[in-house]
Amino acid sequence: MAQLQTFFANSHHVLEIASGTGQHAVYFGQALPHLTWQTSDLPEHHAGIQAWLDEARLPNVLPPLVLDVNQPDWGVTQVDAVFNANAVHIMSWPSVGNLFVGVARVLAVNGMLCLYGPFNYGGNYTSDSNAEFDGWLKARDPASGIRDFEAICELASSHGLVLREDIAMPSNNRLLVFSKVS
Template structure:
């Protein structure tokens, strides 16, 4: 049985529209936290010029592999084990990184470690593309995001919708400069940074 996430189904088309443009000249993308594997298969099929490297915690690899086995896509690679809280990753270099819906799930300390890891493997001129809900000026952009934040914190006090400004300062501290901030459906955004 392949794992399935409704949210992937709902957001993959609008995300793809943005990726088509920003990843047009990219070659090798690392997807951090590939989850079910649905995004990897959908984006990999639509962007055949990319080598799409999936990654996840080891316990989620079988689910991703089930999606890959069904899709038979030559450009989407089996998952490597990446824990965003760990300092060492089994990837040397990529010219793009994609991540959806992780920074609000993990603790801030793990977000910091994740950005350090991204900066380490991202080529000069490489792009980081982050999808999810973000606050601006310390305020929620919608009622639904405020409710989502409350739900996240009820599960884990260290999680929650992150402030754009704090994330951007963290990115800049690693030499990543903001290129785009794109409004997405359901009060989400895509943030794109480029390694200087």
């Protein structure tokens, strides 16, 4: 929470890509009332997101947009921050690339992208549990898997995003913070 308070301190409109159940949106919407938090996901997740939003009744958290990173129209023209938790490892690598294409399109210059999840470094797992989790992911979908930090940074850089912070988080996760420079 403290990290997002810092990185989103000057932001006003956050797009959350792949809001999942909606619990992150409610948590961060309550804690960061200065932000308008736009939820999004594939249509099959909207009912669950909306249930969380209906219960919380937060004026700064918006109903979910249909957002498929593989489609060119995200329903958003510009935001000054993007948040994504635990999605790049369940997407195919081409979809991760499309996520960065879309982020580069909708994120304002100097805007912040925060990616949360597990990452490998130098092609190596950071823990035995991440190695087991990667095996589970690939058994479920061979196109998924824990992504390499270096590959994510290279992809981000190719879309005008510069790594600002790499922060250790609980349970062998990381928060990668990028800003758009061009």
